[in-house]
Amino acid sequence: MDEISNPPPTRVTPLYGGDMNKLELISALKSEASISKSEAARIVQIFFDHMAGAMVEGERVEIRGLCSFFVKQYKSYTGRNPKTGDKVLIQPKKLPFFKSGKELKERVDQ
Numbered sequence: 450m451d452e453i454s455n456p457p458p459t460r461v462t463p464l465y466g467g468d469m470n471k472l473e474l475i476s477a478l479k480s481e482a483s484i485s486k487s488e489a490a491r492i493v494q495i496f497f498d499h500m501a502g503a504m505v506e507g508e509r510v511e512i513r514g515l516c517s518f519f520v521k522q523y524k525s526y527t528g529r530n531p532k533t534g535d536k537v538l539i540q541p542k543k544l545p546f547f548k549s550g551k552e553l554k555e556r557v558d559q
Contacts, residue, residue: 471493474493476489504518504520504545507520514550514551515550516548516549516553517547517548518546519546520544520545521546522541522543525539526538527539
C-alpha cells in the first residue's frame with residue numbers, strides 16, 4: 450500500500466466511552482484535519498445531507514471498502530394488531546438499509 454495516498458487507518462477512541470456519536474466524529478475530524486470545530490461540523494453535516502438526499506431520491510450511496518446505503522421498497526400487506534388481533538392494512542413503505550463492505554468486515558473481524 451502506498452502510505453502517502455492511503456495512510457494506515459487510525460483508531461479513533463470515543464471521547465465519552467462507548468459508541469461513537471456525531472459529536473465525537475466531528476471532534477475526530479477536527480483533530481485529524483487540524484480545522485476548527487465549526488468547519489468540521491459543517492463538513493459532517495454536508496456529508497450526511499448529501500447521503501440522505503441521494504437516498505430520498507432512491508439512489509444507492511457507496512463508500513468503497515466501507516459500506517453502502519440503499520433503500521428497500523415494501524408493498525402494502527395485511528398485518529394484525531398485536532393487542533386486538535384485528536386485521537390491519539400496512540401501507541407501502543421505503544426503509545434505508547446498510548451493507549458493510551469487504552474491507553470493513555475484515556477489519557472488524559481481526
